[in-house]
Structure formats: C-alpha cells, structure tokens
Amino acid sequence: MVRSPIQCGCAFYQPVIRARIVGGIESIPHSWPWIVSIRLASTNLPFCGGSLITDRYVLTAAHCFYDDLKKLGDKMTAAIRSKYLFVIGAHYSTEKNTYLNSHLRLTANSIIMHPQYNTNTKINDIALVELSQSIDLMDKSVGFICLPMPTLRYPKAFPPDRADAVAIGWGRVREDSFGRASNVLLQVELPVQSPYIRPSDCADQIYDPERQFCAGFTQGGRDTCQGDSGGPLMLTYNQTWQIIGITSYGEGCARAHKPGVYTRVSVYRDWINYTISKNTLDYDIELLNMPNNLDMNNDLEIWWDTDKFDLMHIFSQYYIDENEHIRQQHESQLSKVQRKNDQLKTSIQHLQLSHKNELTALDKQYQNRIEILNKTHEQQLNESQQKLNDLLNEKSQVDSHCLLLQEKVNGFVTAMENSEHADVLLCHVDTLEKDRTSLQTVLELKNKEIAQLRTKLHEQENQLIDIKALRKRVDMAENRNQDLEYLLRQKQLSEKAAVVERDVLKEQVTQLERDSCQLKFENETLRYRLRERSFSVSMISDKPARLPLTLISIPSQQERIRDRTYSISTTMLTSHENEHITRSLSSLNCILNR
Known part of the structure; x- marks a missing residue:
C-alpha cells in the first residue's frame, strides 16, 4: 500500500514478496523505509538492525548494546553516543550507489534497554534508541512501521501460528566462518511457529513463550543470521505493515528443526508507549503508531485476506484448545487437592489411632505402676512405722527397767552400807550390774535397728517423691493428649477449607466450560461470517x-x-x-x- 503523509506501515515503493524461495532475496530499494542500519562509527559496517516507530525513536534488541551499557545503566556518555551510527534510508551497507543509498546518518541521544533484560535467556531482549534529531517523514526513502494493534484481545498469543511474516537485514548469508555479511538489504519470508500450537521445534529454543516466539521452516533453508539482530519481523494487515517481532537469537542459521527466536512486540506495546511518552510531549504516541484504515469498532481481529482464512480458524481453535488445557489443569489440580485431602484424612486417622493407643497403653501402664507402688509403699511404710513404734516401746520399757535397776542398785548400796550382809549384797549388785550391761547392749542394738528403720523410711519418702514425679508425667501426657485433640480439630478445619477450595475449583472449571462453549459458538459464528464473505466475493470473481x-x-x-x-x-x-x-x-x- 502506498502511504499517505504521516502514516505508519506504508512505503512509496511497494515491496514484492515471493513465496517458497531458498534463502533471502534482495529487496526493492526503499520498499522497507523504516529499516535502520546500526553501525560502529569506527568501521562503518552494520552489526545490528532496528526499526523506526516514530520520527525520533528506533526499536531494536537490547543485546546489541548490553556490553557497553550494563555498567552505565540509562546514563549515556559522549563516548557511547559517538560510538554508534544509525543510518536511515540505506539500501547498501557501503557507499556503492549514491542514488539508491541516499540516507541519513545520526547518533543516539539515549539508549534505553528494558530494565528486566536477561542476558542469559534473552528474555525482554528489546531496547529503544532516541535519535539525536527528528526525521522528516515526508522523505520517500524514510518511513516508520506500525506497532501491533492496541485492540488485540490476546497479545501474548500474537502473531497467530503459520502466519507468513517477513524479516529483513544486512546479516550473514551463510552460517559458517566464511559467511560474509550481505552488501544489500535482504528480505526473507518465514512462517510463524507458535510455541503453544507447535511446541516440537520451538519449545527447546525459547525460555518464555509469552514473550518469545519462533519463525522458520521445519526443514530449515531460510532464516535470519548474525548481523540481523534487532531487525524487524513484520506482518501485513489491511495492506499495512506492523512489527510483530525483533530478531533475538537462534541456534546456528537456517538449520532444520532450529527456527529463529524473536521477541514478541505485542506484549511490550505499553512499555514502548510509556517510555517514549516520558520524553515526548508534542504528539500522541498511540495515534502515531496506529494504521489509518484500522476499524476500531471491530472487536474481532479478523484477517480478511483470502490467504489468511485458515489462520483465523487455527487462531480461534487455539484459544478453545488453550481453554480446554486450562480446564484440564484445573481438573488435575482438583484431583491433586482431593488426593491430598484423602492423604490428610488417612494421616489424621493414623495419628489419632496411634496416639490414642499409645496414650491408653501409657495410661494403663502408669496407673498399674502407681497402684502397685502405692500399695507396696503404704504397706512397707506401715510395717516400718509399726516396727519403729515397737522399738520405741521396747526402748521405753528398757529405760524404765534401767531406772528400776538403778533404783534397786542405789537401794542395795544404801542397804549394803547399813547391812552386815555386804558381801551378799555386793554379789547381788554385780549381778544387777551385769544385767544392766546386757540391757545397755540390747538398747544399743535397738538404737541401730531404729537408725536402719529411719534410713528405710527416708528411702520410702524418696520413692514417694518419685511417685509424685510419675504423676506429673501422667499429667503431662494428659496435656499432650489435649494438644493432640486440638491439632485434630485444626486438621478438621483445614479439611473443611480444602473442601471449600475444591468447590471453588469446581466452580472455576464450570465457568471455563461455559467460556469454552462461548468460544466454540464464536468460532462457528466466525466460520459462518467467513462463508458469507466468501459467497459475497464469489459473486465478483x-x-x-x-x-x-x-x-x-x-x-x-x-x-x-x-x-x-x-x-x-x-x-x-x-x-x-x-x-x-x-x-x-x-x-x-x-x-x-x-
């Protein structure tokens, strides 16, 4: 489509796309007026590409500038500004043809990489370059490309699978070390490979299917290569070109089952507009990057080109399949929650039974031991107390007997002093003295027995202390039983919460099934509209x-x-x-x- 003034995605020179070509072909000069050749000022040779999206900003890949900017952040030094050249409107990579290679050579005012760019996975491999001056868009050799449409319902799944996209650049024409960079701007047509619908070739190449996608042929033969990084991957809609991807990386070039990987531009539209609007106040970015012939009232993003009829069927079928996949995931999660709930129930029952049996056994054991100890120690204590009382009684009797003997001895001594029968009395005194000595010996033995009984009594008191300690352990076991009962109640509450969560998941699955039916209905409506359009066109041709x-x-x-x-x-x-x-x-x- 020939563009009107200040309209994105159109060129004064119509590009020619040839299907089924091995390798890239030379493009018509200035048929891609938004292509930017990013060069080193010291060599004047391109090492990356970019795309004009306004009269001042270039969209490219972050890894082209990462080595220089990783320590500086967004701060630009004079050395970095003068290191890079941004050539707009060129067809040759050298000054071969003055007329066909009329171009602008500008430097960068600032280079803004995505703040979450990952140099290992190349996720968020996108950057904006603010040129040192604005570009005259009325020049026939200069234009800017449209961003993906803001009315996209599913930006993370755009572009659709098998869409015919075009990549351009001055990169290598062969992968090997002898591969030289192209002297002219080349273009190549590549089919989009969705990682959702055809994951076999693309799944091993990318790290984030929402922000990256693949493009290329299963058998290889056509691809972008070194030097094409940052360049656009484009798609036409209503005869207007829009950028859908940024050349990021790939395993080799044009290898079989190794498609190239591109940054998905549709998910970065808000970031692009926000970044530009921070420094741009003189025009509306949203309107500047929107095709003039876009029907804003059409909520369905329908590609009415006759070559794209099957794409919309695949695109809508993809969302039905994705909805089914989500429903299956929810069912899987629901079954996992159910299994976990059953496991919790089983474990609670096992814990309850084991703790109950253990507690019952310990209780019986402690009760039996306490009863036995109580009986034994009470019996022993009574026996010891009785022995002690008996010994005390015997001691009292011995003491009384000793006092009587002492009185007798004193009486005998007095009588002996007054009596003439002193010898007889002395003999009787000796006998009494011997009896007193023997009684004293018996008393000492009784005292020893009393000391032994007191020792036993002290030991029994210690045993009673042990019994009290056992009673404390029984009380602790009862407290532990109460804690286990509390945990059991908590488990039952969590089980109820799991049941509530299962019901919520069931409601979500039901809602997803209703959404799936709605999508199927929209798909059938879309087929009917396509057949109606086909019938209308058949009346013309x-x-x-x-x-x-x-x-x-x-x-x-x-x-x-x-x-x-x-x-x-x-x-x-x-x-x-x-x-x-x-x-x-x-x-x-x-x-x-x-």
Whole structure:
C-alpha cells in the first residue's frame, strides 16, 4: 500500500514478496523505509538492525548494546553516543550507489534497554534508541512501521501460528566462518511457529513463550543470521505493515528443526508507549503508531485476506484448545487437592489411632505402676512405722527397767552400807550390774535397728517423691493428649477449607466450560461470517480465494473481472450486501489501477 503523509506501515515503493524461495532475496530499494542500519562509527559496517516507530525513536534488541551499557545503566556518555551510527534510508551497507543509498546518518541521544533484560535467556531482549534529531517523514526513502494493534484481545498469543511474516537485514548469508555479511538489504519470508500450537521445534529454543516466539521452516533453508539482530519481523494487515517481532537469537542459521527466536512486540506495546511518552510531549504516541484504515469498532481481529482464512480458524481453535488445557489443569489440580485431602484424612486417622493407643497403653501402664507402688509403699511404710513404734516401746520399757535397776542398785548400796550382809549384797549388785550391761547392749542394738528403720523410711519418702514425679508425667501426657485433640480439630478445619477450595475449583472449571462453549459458538459464528464473505466475493470473481493474486499476475483476467464487476446489478442485493460490494469494488479498482 502506498502511504499517505504521516502514516505508519506504508512505503512509496511497494515491496514484492515471493513465496517458497531458498534463502533471502534482495529487496526493492526503499520498499522497507523504516529499516535502520546500526553501525560502529569506527568501521562503518552494520552489526545490528532496528526499526523506526516514530520520527525520533528506533526499536531494536537490547543485546546489541548490553556490553557497553550494563555498567552505565540509562546514563549515556559522549563516548557511547559517538560510538554508534544509525543510518536511515540505506539500501547498501557501503557507499556503492549514491542514488539508491541516499540516507541519513545520526547518533543516539539515549539508549534505553528494558530494565528486566536477561542476558542469559534473552528474555525482554528489546531496547529503544532516541535519535539525536527528528526525521522528516515526508522523505520517500524514510518511513516508520506500525506497532501491533492496541485492540488485540490476546497479545501474548500474537502473531497467530503459520502466519507468513517477513524479516529483513544486512546479516550473514551463510552460517559458517566464511559467511560474509550481505552488501544489500535482504528480505526473507518465514512462517510463524507458535510455541503453544507447535511446541516440537520451538519449545527447546525459547525460555518464555509469552514473550518469545519462533519463525522458520521445519526443514530449515531460510532464516535470519548474525548481523540481523534487532531487525524487524513484520506482518501485513489491511495492506499495512506492523512489527510483530525483533530478531533475538537462534541456534546456528537456517538449520532444520532450529527456527529463529524473536521477541514478541505485542506484549511490550505499553512499555514502548510509556517510555517514549516520558520524553515526548508534542504528539500522541498511540495515534502515531496506529494504521489509518484500522476499524476500531471491530472487536474481532479478523484477517480478511483470502490467504489468511485458515489462520483465523487455527487462531480461534487455539484459544478453545488453550481453554480446554486450562480446564484440564484445573481438573488435575482438583484431583491433586482431593488426593491430598484423602492423604490428610488417612494421616489424621493414623495419628489419632496411634496416639490414642499409645496414650491408653501409657495410661494403663502408669496407673498399674502407681497402684502397685502405692500399695507396696503404704504397706512397707506401715510395717516400718509399726516396727519403729515397737522399738520405741521396747526402748521405753528398757529405760524404765534401767531406772528400776538403778533404783534397786542405789537401794542395795544404801542397804549394803547399813547391812552386815555386804558381801551378799555386793554379789547381788554385780549381778544387777551385769544385767544392766546386757540391757545397755540390747538398747544399743535397738538404737541401730531404729537408725536402719529411719534410713528405710527416708528411702520410702524418696520413692514417694518419685511417685509424685510419675504423676506429673501422667499429667503431662494428659496435656499432650489435649494438644493432640486440638491439632485434630485444626486438621478438621483445614479439611473443611480444602473442601471449600475444591468447590471453588469446581466452580472455576464450570465457568471455563461455559467460556469454552462461548468460544466454540464464536468460532462457528466466525466460520459462518467467513462463508458469507466468501459467497459475497464469489459473486465478483470466479476464484474468490485468490482474487488479489490473480489480478496482479494475469492481466487478461483483470479485464474480464473488471467487465464482470461493473455488470453486477446491485438492485437485487440487500443494503448491507450492496455496501459490502461497493467497498469491494473500490478495492478492486485500486488494485486494477495499480
């Protein structure tokens, strides 16, 4: 599409896309007016590419500048500003042709890498370059490309699988060490490989399918290579080009089952607009990057090109499959929660049973031991107390007997002193003395027995202390039983919470099933609308699916279709069909005039 002034995604020189070509081909000069050649000022040779998205900003890859800016952050030094050249409007990488290579050579005012760029995984491999001056967009060799449409319902899944995209750049034409960089701007057509729908080739290449995607052929043969980094991967919509990806990295070049990896621009649209709007106050970024012919009332992002009919079916089918995948995930999570709930129930029952049995056994054991100890120690204590009382009684009796003997001895001594029978009395005194000595010996033995009994009594008191300690342990066991009962109640509460969570997941699964039915209904509605459109176009041409290509390639059929087009009677159609055919005739007239 030939662009009007200040319109993104259009060029004065229409690009030519050839299908099924091995390797890249040279592009028509200035057919991609937004391409920027990023060069080192010291060598004047391109090492990366970029895309103009406004008259002042270039969109490129962050890894092109990471080594120089990783320590500086967003701060630009004069040395960094003068190190890079940004060449706009060039076709050759050298000064080979002055006319075809008329271009602007500018430096950078600032280079802004994404703050979360990861140099290992290349996630968030995107950067913005603010040029040293604004560019005159009225120049035929200069233009800027559109960002992905802001009305995209699913930006993380754009572009759709198998969409035919175009990559451009001055990179190497071969992978090996002898591969030299191209002297002219090359273009190559690559099909998009969605990591969701076709994960076999792309899954091992990328780290984040929401921010990265692949493009290339399964058999290889065509790809971007070193030197193309930062360049655009583009898609046409309503004859307007928009940038869908930024060349990031790949394993080799054009290898089989190794497609190139690109940064998904649609998820960074807000970051791009916010970053530019911080430094730009003289125009609206949203309007500047929006195609003029975009129908903002159309909520469905439908690609009405005849070559894209199958894409929308695949695209809508993808969301149905994705919804089914989410539903299966929820069911899997629900089953995991159910299994976990059953495991918790089983473990609670086992714990409850084991602790109950253990507590019962310990209780019985402690009760039996306490009863035995109580009986034994009470019996021993009573026996010892009885022995002690007996010994005390015997001691009292011995003491009384000793006092009586002493009194007798004193009486005998007195009587002996007054009696003439002193010898007899002395003998009797000796006998009494011997009895007293023997009684004293018995008393000492009794005292020893009393000391032994007191020792036993002290030991029994210690045993009673041990019994009290055992009673404390029993009380602790009872407290532990209460704690276990509290934990059991907590487990039951968590079980109820798990049941509530399971019910919530069931409601989510039900909602997802309703959404899946709604998507299926929209898919059928979309098919019906496509068949209706195909029927409307079939009234204009014998080959509705290839009408634009047929008109371009076969001039003889152009005249026949033109005659057939103007001979259609619009009086037999409804107002809606008449309006649709009027728009179709206008498009056909534009194509036929070109």
